[in-house]
Amino acid sequence: MNQILLGAGIVLLVLIIGLLYKISIMVGVARGKKEGPESRSNTVNGVFMLLFLVIFGAMGWISAYLYFDDYNIPVASAHGSVTDTLFWWTMGITGFAFVVTQVLLFYFSFKYRYRKEARATYYPDNSKLEIIWTVVPAVVLTLLVFYGLNVWTDITSQAPEDAEVVEIMGMQFAWKTRYPGADNQLGNYDYRKIDAANMFGMDLTDKNSFDDFMPREIHIPKGKPVLFKIRARDVLHSVYVPYFRLKMDAVPGMPTKFWFVPTKSTADMREETGNPDFNYELACAEICGNGHFTMRMTIVVDEPADYEKWKKEQKSWLSKNPEYMSQVPAALKEVALISSGIDTEAGKITEASF
């Protein structure tokens, strides 16, 4: 019933508008209104051009000022500070070009609106002008390009040897993370070994995998280089942490990486933002299906000492899933027991279960 009423309402509205339109035309004809450039509309449109420039120019500035704290989000990585500086330089340069061109565009539209007695200036070309506005943008862009290239080369350079390695894997619809454990070596993986418990497809014939652990949230140390090794196991995802100015796609079949130095611990950020519940969040930036918008993982930036302490407390995946000892080759079982830390808990687990 409501829909019928709504439909009828719309039809009625259209009819009324149509009628008003017809009446306005008839009135116009009856009064002998002028059409074309000499009509009043031309002046009105010219004036609107100027009004638009003034009003929207002001709105732009005011909103940019009002929302500044909302969009200028804190930066918490070393390279992020550099790219932010580059961002604001680019903003300055393009902002200048924006204001100049828009002002000229709308002001000229207003100023040179049709006048009966006026005649346009025949001015088909001017090589000097063309050269000026080819060369000036070229020079400015060259500067921006070289600035950008420098920054980009630094960010994408090899990670330092001592970087903390963290593996991040995207799947529909969650992030998973794996740490190399005490040996600082991530174990091999094979996607065909993936099952409900072995989400990473860890290859347990590789001794590096015995001490790997998989916490529920990512911990990283403040002030030290961190290397994210990134992969996906089903479709494309993208590792995205806004406060670190960090983004890198996770690609099935092609591991990617991103290294950076976090500069503010979670506690620092809680203080800076005044939000006691603040947490760094890992989001997905590449469309990956229904749950794309739910792929969230918490990242905790610790002081280095706290980080080391946290790392020591983590139990290896193998020790939490001892039934997978059956996949470990006989020759390596001894090593597996020690490096996974199972032997220290031997009291709880009987030999028979292996």
Added chain:
Amino acid sequence: METADLHIAEEHANEAHEHHEQGFVAKYIFSQDHKIIAKQFLITGILWAVIGGLLSVFFRLQLGFPDMSMEWLRPLLGGWITPTGQLDTEFYLAMVTMHGTIMVFFVLTAGLSGTFSNFLIPLQIGARDMASGFMNMLSYWFFFLSSVIMFISFFISTGPASGGWVIYPPLSALPQAMSGSGLGMTLWLVSMALFIVSTLLGGINYITTVINLRTDGMSFDKLPLTIWAFFLTAIIGLLSFPVLLSAALLLILDRSFGTSFYLSEIYIGGEALPNLGGSPILFQHLFWFLGHPEVYIVLLPSLGITSEIISTNSRKPIFGYKAMIGSMIGIGFLSFIVWAHHMFVTGMNPFLGSIFMLLTLIIAIPSAIKVFNYITTLWKGNIVFTPAMLFSIGLVSFFISGGLTGIFLGNSALDIQLHDTYFVVAHFHLVMGSAAFFGMLAGVYHWFPKMFGRMMDAKLGYVHFWFTFIGIYLIFFPMHYIGIAGFPRRYYSFTNFDAFSTFTDLNAFISIAAVLTFVAQFIFLFNFFYSIFRGRKAPANPWNSNTLEWTTPINPGHGNWPGEIPKVYRWPYDYSKPVNEEYAGKMSEEELANMPDFIPQTVPYSETPETNLPHENDLINLEVKDDEGAIVIDTKKEE
């Protein structure tokens, strides 16, 4: 020229009352007349624009008012509204995907190029019709078929393609990944394959026609900038669309025939797939090899249309005609070597990123030249604000706003943060979406009298312009803030993240602006369809324009000019040409005041001694010779 000659013969036969009148089907449906085909493209494009716009209204409501009940959409969307009255999360992605596909390909490629290349190329270069009327007809009907298939995909139970308009595999390759990647994606691929066929048929025709069928005197340096733009657009399309076709074919093979071009090491739905060795990045390279030139396929025709309209209505020659052509050629060339700037953070080798960043930022230079030239054309003009002129000025404004943010995104170091955020959404909606859309609207307002022999209502045009222009800025300007704050695109809602908990007010604001802007388009729709039937009768040359199409009858028939095709003597931008030194003192005030401020391309220099420049006086002798030659050829043609 054979087909053209045949048309003439036919025309003459009709005049001789032999009653070869075409039936309704041949005249309006399976028509081979470029003007009818153009209108078919336009009307289909308008229908798609309404659908595409409506989709954006739906998902903008979701983004602006995440708690709102969508129950009222159930009659339309049925099962895509969840039992709790919310929009289904996957259908949200489907709408985003279809909005992109429809707007980019069906509206701004077919609706824009299809309409204006078809309509204007023969009329502005002085040809009877396209080189191949039959291929031209096929071009439309392939597009129509493609449209039908895409439209059908809305009504299947698994829903239309939902993996984003870029359809990156593996998401688009695996029905296990999302239901839209099932039949919906198959239909998408089939539809796009047909669409590409349509584009290629059209493109070959445009290129051939421009090269071969120009009238006497219409050398390339006398072509209107519209034709230059359509010509370059067609070349870009011809070189890039086949690559999309190959990308789509490989995807079809991966989806249905067990190949592994794009798939490797995938574990999904509880099983490990056998595919090994493929690369999803390969698809992205192939896709963007079309995808980036596509941006210019969408934009260049609009820039051409705008050049013509701004010059006409400023009553001034376009400033830097040669520089405009040069910058379009530059943009066309560069558009092929910048594609990987869409892929800075896909894991592509960072060194490649550096190269593509360098090349990408170079493209800003020809774009800047174009903007400065437009502004200089306005300077000291005598500007007539027709609706077309308003939309053209609006286009330049969008082109500036959206173009400048490209300098951020083309910089790989900045793209790390901005990639796939609302900053990108704001950027391309302004620079290619809205700008190209404004070019299309400007074109419709400007050439409507030629298309339908009637005028659109100017007042409604003004209202339409101001609502749309302001509306679009209200939508996309605040979006930059949301993007700088890092909000990712294609998110159903932002409630899962603390980092994206701000801007609820601004998101609601944007949605309201989007709804109002959409509603304002009905002013245009009313004006358009009403004026086709009831609009004021158009004069022969309503905008006092120089180009050839205004020398045809008000309702040009088959073959465009009833008699001979006019000959062209000068470039199309002789507006407000001043009296030369020789005549300066000789003419009375009154004579000067009554001098028209435009000299059509068909007026020989011998008729305008008072405005000729010295080198143009030298051309008069050539004109006479050419005329004698031309007559001989023409009599042959007329048999």
